[in-house]
Amino acid sequence: MKLNTRFCTGLSALLLVSSLSLAGCAGMTHQEKGTATGAVIGGVAGNVLCGGLACTGVGAAVGGVIGHEATKK
Numbered sequence: 001m002k003l004n005t006r007f008c009t010g011l012s013a014l015l016l017v018s019s020l021s022l023a024g025c026a027g028m029t030h031q032e033k034g035t036a037t038g039a040v041i042g043g044v045a046g047n048v049l050c051g052g053l054a055c056t057g058v059g060a061a062v063g064g065v066i067g068h069e070a071t072k073k
Contacts, residue, residue: 030071031072035071038070045063046063
């Protein structure tokens, strides 16, 4: 697959997922949003560092805990 086609497909998927996830966050509390944001950032970081499913899952779990604790009042 050409790089330009892959980029456009990935960008379209990213925009779709972003719009759906933002719509789903409308009724969430501040702490729930922090937990979800931390999980997403941690999952991406885990995938970038190791590239495996286990690293992505561990990164998401750790990021979720950090996001939950950081937004605690």
